[in-house]
Amino acid sequence: MDWSSILGNTARAAIGLETVIYALAAIGLNVQFGYAGLLNFGQAAFVAVGAYGIAVTVTVLGLPFWLGVVVGLVAAVLLAVLLGIPTLRLRADYLAIATIAAAEIVRLTVRSATLRDQTGGSSGLSGFAEGFYDLNPFTPGQSYGFGPWVFGARLAWILVVGWVLVAVCCLVVFLLMRSPWGRVLKGIREDEDAVRSLGKNVYAYKMQALVIGGVIGALAGFVFGVGRASVQPDLYGTELTFFVYTVLLLGGAARVLGPVVGAAIFWVALVLIENVLVQAVGAGYVPDWLMSSTQVGQVRFMLVGLALMLLMIFRPQGIFGDRRELAIDAR
Amino acid sequence: MLTTLAAPRALLALVALALLLALAPALPGGGGARADAATPAPSPGASAPTDVEGETITVRVRTADREDVPGAEVTATGAGVDPVSGTTDDGGAVELVVPGTGTYEVTLDVDSLTGPAAGLLPRENPVQRSVASGSANPVIFQLSEDGGASASAGGVSAGQVAQLVANGLRYGLIIALAAIGLSLVFGTTGLTNFAHGELITFGAIATYFLNVGAGVPFLLAAPLAVVLGGVAGYANDRLLWRPLRRRGTGLVAMMIVSIGLALLLRYLFLYVFGGSTQTYAEYQGQRGLDLGLFTLRPIDLISMAVAAVVLVAVGLVLVRTRLGKATRAVSDNPALAAASGIDVNRVILVVWVAGAALAALSGVLLGLAQQVQYQMGFQILLLVFAAVTLGGLGTAFGAMVGALFIGVFLEVSTLVIPTELRNVGALLVLILVLLVRPQGILGRASRIG
Numbered sequence: 001m002d003w004s005s006i007l008g009n010t011a012r013a014a015i016g017l018e019t020v021i022y023a024l025a026a027i028g029l030n031v032q033f034g035y036a037g038l039l040n041f042g043q044a045a046f047v048a049v050g051a052y053g054i055a056v057t058v059t060v061l062g063l064p065f066w067l068g069v070v071v072g073l074v075a076a077v078l079l080a081v082l083l084g085i086p087t088l089r090l091r092a093d094y095l096a097i098a099t100i101a102a103a104e105i106v107r108l109t110v111r112s113a114t115l116r117d118q119t120g121g122s123s124g125l126s127g128f129a130e131g132f133y134d135l136n137p138f139t140p141g142q143s144y145g146f147g148p149w150v151f152g153a154r155l156a157w158i159l160v161v162g163w164v165l166v167a168v169c170c171l172v173v174f175l176l177m178r179s180p181w182g183r184v185l186k187g188i189r190e191d192e193d194a195v196r197s198l199g200k201n202v203y204a205y206k207m208q209a210l211v212i213g214g215v216i217g218a219l220a221g222f223v224f225g226v227g228r229a230s231v232q233p234d235l236y237g238t239e240l241t242f243f244v245y246t247v248l249l250l251g252g253a254a255r256v257l258g259p260v261v262g263a264a265i266f267w268v269a270l271v272l273i274e275n276v277l278v279q280a281v282g283a284g285y286v287p288d289w290l291m292s293s294t295q296v297g298q299v300r301f302m303l304v305g306l307a308l309m310l311l312m313i314f315r316p317q318g319i320f321g322d323r324r325e326l327a328i329d330a331r
Numbered sequence: 332m333l334t335t336l337a338a339p340r341a342l343l344a345l346v347a348l349a350l351l352l353a354l355a356p357a358l359p360g361g362g363g364a365r366a367d368a369a370t371p372a373p374s375p376g377a378s379a380p381t382d383v384e385g386e387t388i389t390v391r392v393r394t395a396d397r398e399d400v401p402g403a404e405v406t407a408t409g410a411g412v413d414p415v416s417g418t419t420d421d422g423g424a425v426e427l428v429v430p431g432t433g434t435y436e437v438t439l440d441v442d443s444l445t446g447p448a449a450g451l452l453p454r455e456n457p458v459q460r461s462v463a464s465g466s467a468n469p470v471i472f473q474l475s476e477d478g479g480a481s482a483s484a485g486g487v488s489a490g491q492v493a494q495l496v497a498n499g500l501r502y503g504l505i506i507a508l509a510a511i512g513l514s515l516v517f518g519t520t521g522l523t524n525f526a527h528g529e530l531i532t533f534g535a536i537a538t539y540f541l542n543v544g545a546g547v548p549f550l551l552a553a554p555l556a557v558v559l560g561g562v563a564g565y566a567n568d569r570l571l572w573r574p575l576r577r578r579g580t581g582l583v584a585m586m587i588v589s590i591g592l593a594l595l596l597r598y599l600f601l602y603v604f605g606g607s608t609q610t611y612a613e614y615q616g617q618r619g620l621d622l623g624l625f626t627l628r629p630i631d632l633i634s635m636a637v638a639a640v641v642l643v644a645v646g647l648v649l650v651r652t653r654l655g656k657a658t659r660a661v662s663d664n665p666a667l668a669a670a671s672g673i674d675v676n677r678v679i680l681v682v683w684v685a686g687a688a689l690a691a692l693s694g695v696l697l698g699l700a701q702q703v704q705y706q707m708g709f710q711i712l713l714l715v716f717a718a719v720t721l722g723g724l725g726t727a728f729g730a731m732v733g734a735l736f737i738g739v740f741l742e743v744s745t746l747v748i749p750t751e752l753r754n755v756g757a758l759l760v761l762i763l764v765l766l767v768r769p770q771g772i773l774g775r776a777s778r779i780g
Contacts, residue, residue: 039583086766092583093523093724097716098765101758104713108758113459114749122459123434242590249587298602305594312587313575 001283006275011148013271017155017227019263020162021047021220025240026248026259027169028216033245034253035177036209037189039092042083042099043244045106046214048236049075050221052110052119055231058128060118065131069222076218079106080211088206100238111233119233126230133157155227162223166260169216174256176212185209186254246308252321261320266304273300388427388460388468390437392419394448399423400474404443409435409462418443432462432607437470448474493624495742501631501700503718503738504638506711508693510718510730511645512564512686518662518725519679521582522572525589527690527715529596530567531708534560534691535698536604542611549613553695560691561684568683573676593709600705608702634696641692642731645685649727658682662725714741714754717761723771733771 013019025047032038053072057063079102087098110119119125138144138153145151151159176182187195188202196202225231243266251262277296280286291299311318388407392400400423406416407427417425429435438457451474462468513527537559541552571592575585619626627635649655660668661678669675690708697707718737722729737757744756764771 039586086762090765090769093586094720094765094769096523096586097720098762101713101717101761105755105758108752108755112749112751112755114752239594242594245587245590295602298598301598302595302602305591305596305598308591308594309588310591312584312591313578313580316584 001276001279001285006272006279008148009275010268010272012151013267014264015149015159015163016267017158017162017223019267020159020166021224021227022244022247022266023166023260023263024162024169024220024223025217025244026251026263027166027173028213028220029244029248030213030253030255030259031173031176031209031216032213034248034255034258035182035189036185036206037092038088038206038210038213039096040099040210040213041096041238041241042103042106043213043217044236044238044240045079045083045099045103046076046217047221047224047240048103048106048110048231048233049079049214050218051225051231051236052125052221053218054222054225055125055128056119058131059120059125065128068128068131072218072222073215076214076221077211080214081207084207084210088203088210100241103236103238103241107233107236120231122233124230124232129226129229132226158223158227162227165219165223169219170256170260177256181205181208242308243304246304246311249308249311249316249318252318255318255321258318258320262318265319270300270304273303386429386432386462386468388429388435388437388462388470389424390417390419390427390470390472391422391424392439392448392453392472392474393423394451394474400444400448402443402445403448403472404440405437405472406440407435407437407460409433429462435460435462439472444474451475490624491746492743494626495745496739497625497627499739499742500735501627501635501738502741503735504635504642505693505696505700506715506718506738507642507731507734508638508696509690509708509711509715510722510734511642511727512682512690513715514719514722514725514730515658515662515682515686515727517719518727519658519665519675519682520572520576521585522589523582523586525586525712526567526593526596528708528710528712529593529600530560530563530687530690531694531697531711531715532597532600532705533563533708534694535703535707536600536694536705537691538695538698539604539609539611539703542613543609546612549611552611553692556695557688557691560694561688563691564683564685564687565680567687568680572683573679597706597709604703604705606705608704610702611698614699630699634699638692638696641689645689646728646731654678654681659727713761714757717757719771720761721764721771726771729771 025043028046029040029043032040032043050072053075054065054068057068057071058065083099083102087095087102090098109115111122111124112119113121115121133154136153136157138156140153143150143152144156177186184195184200184205187198187200188205192202195205224235247262247266248259249262250265251258251260274296277286277291277299278293281291281293281296390405390407392403392405394400399419399421401419401421403419403423404416405419405425405427406414407429408414409429412430415427415429417427419425427437436457436459439453441452441456444451453472453474456472458470458472460468460470509527509531512530513524516522516524516527534556537556538549538552541547541555542549545552547555571588572585575588580588614630617628617630619628620632647655649659657668657673657678658681660671660673661675665675668678694708697711701707714737715734718734719730720733721736722731722733737760740760741753741757745753748756
């Protein structure tokens with residue numbers, strides 16, 4: 001067992017690309033689910049819209065990169081409004097079913113062969129990220145960082161941008177939630193009827209929360225698409241949403257830094273489990289009949305499912321959450 | 332609800348009538364494997380071909396009238412591998428051996444078509460196929476004069492519609508079996524169970540292991556799998572959901588727990604079953620029986636009959652027996668039911684056992700209609716949700732009607748939209764129903780938002 005490589009991989013995962021993507025997606029979800037109590041099971045669609053916004057604008061329309069960012073953001077706002085109109089008046093469980101259906105509609109549409117010329121079908125699009133990497137201030141071929149955290153120039157650039165986005169989003173959420181607007185939002189989560197009886201337009205507040213969360217989700221999509229330099233529709237399935245929920249509940253919903261901490265713990269745990277198991281299988285500590293190295297990936301996702309169940313049952317406020325903050329069944 | 336016994340009885344008659352209508356055309360004979368021609372299910376994660384052993388893509392070329400087309404040249408191309416070509420034999424089939432699993436594009440050379448097939452166009456060309464190991468990986472080119480895509484523009488033949496309706500009813504009956512359990516569990520406990528799809532998969536995988544793994548004949552393996560499904564339902568309620576209800580866990584929390592359970596089970600299935608697509612040992616490659624307007628395989632007819640009989644039986648139990656009445660009473664108002672002396676927990680346990688057994692049966696039949704795969708239940712789950720929402724959450728009869736509607740709608744909509752987008756149509760219907768009639772077709776109007 002090569003512990004230095006295991007620990008190095010694990011340490012890199014704490015601030016890696018996946019951590020940034022999931023942290024951003026979970027910050028958006030936190031606005032919707034943690035603060036407003038909206039059970040949005042379509043966060044994957046917002047991530048997809050952000051990623052495809054850039055990909056389609058740059059590769060198919062041949063427009064500059066920054067315009068792709070604008071297109072992605074506008075598309076996320078439109079999706080949130082379209083999704084919100086029929087669903088926001090519904091009870092939580094109906095909202096969940098409607099949003100998960102909408103997310104599948106988005107995924108099935110972009111992966112369809114009919115739209116292959118526009119969205120690349122099931123194999124997706126690539127070659128749209130160069131506009132972003134042209135802005136890279138780091139010298140190609142050199143590596144940056146210290147200790148175990150040494151990254152190539154491209155990865156270092158996207159990570160810096162990603163973490164700046166995470167910081168900005170956290171700051172925005174922090175400021176929003178200590179404003180009167182945030183207090184109304186939390187009020188809606190706790191008791192919608194009470195807020196309504198105070199003369200607030202609950203529907204409008206929910207819609208605003210859905211839009212803000214969706215836009216932050218689209219930012220996650222930018223990092224996802226640009227970081228991999230490609231988009232592939234099946235990466236934006238419902239499981240992405242479920243993992244984002246796990247991240248959020250792990251760190252603690254309705255906490256500004258909950259999603260960030262949750263994402264780091266989630267990926268550190270996943271990478272650690274995978275590396276240890278792969279090496280244990282390779283070294284023969286785990287018998288062949290029990291687990292092959294390809295089954296390691298499945299085992300860690302089984303553990304994700306188990307963790308989600310146990311978290312929700314025994315510690316719904318997550319690691320750093322406040323139980324009083326999270327009355328997710330108030331309705 | 333108990334006071335309005337007449338209404339469910341009328342509904343039962345309606346459902347029975349619908350089922351009879353569904354079966355009536357099927358009784359004389361059987362036949363078409365059009366469903367097999369549908370776009371192959373996407374296989375997760377398989378994007379670029381990975382080198383393993385040689386895998387086989389079975390290509391069939393046939394006309395819309397189901398005439399096999401010999402002498403057609405087809406080519407499979409994948410990323411990073413040399414193209415593989417072949418010419419169809421007298422049965423209109425050819426096996427292309429490709430180097431490994433992954434996504435391939437199968438192209439039909441239209442110029443190679445001769446004889447009566449000359450000048451015809453395939454419905455989809457090229458066809459993308461996720462090649463799984465150990466499967467026949469069927470790709471079917473269906474030829475017609477205008478490629479079939481313009482069927483909406485030109486005349487739609489009655490036979491075409493009848494075939495789609497027959498396929499849709501077959502699919503709808505499978506969805507209906509799964510939908511009853513989901514709907515009744517929601518009705519009695521309020522739980523939106525995202526792990527219900529895994530109960531469907533469980534039925535198919537249990538049958539596969541009994542049938543192919545242990546060599547049990549299918550006709551014995553299938554009922555055994557349904558019984559095992561019931562046991563799984565029992566375990567579900569006794570080990571997880573009843574303790575959670577006793578703790579007073581909220582409904583949203585329970586919904587998220589069910590998502591965790593779904594992830595756990597799905598990857599457990601992947602772990603023990605593998606990512607490939609498999610078939611049962613028996614009833615493979617049956618030819619369709621021509622029933623005049625449409626063709627269905629004999630096994631499809633038997634599946635549909637079994638599903639219809641089971642659905643009618645469930646309906647009769649719900650309407651006629653004390654247990655059924657108790658179930659509907661709990662579904663209507665658990666507190667009131669408990670106050671009138673009904674053992675609510677026992678009713679819920681029965682609902683779980685029966686609902687899970689029905690879901691397992693649905694999985695068994697889905698494995699016959701399509702193939703067995705570790706996330707088949709997850710893929711159909713949203714359609715089951717659509718059916719349940721359409722019919723009215725919590726009502727068993729609504730779930731049946733909604734499922735048949737969704738099944739037929741899915742298939743018939745392919746006249747207008749590409750086959751690969753038919754699920755999009757069904758999910759749009761789901762959202763539209765929520766917009767205009769959130770309580771569903773048969774649901775009671777109540778406050779849901």
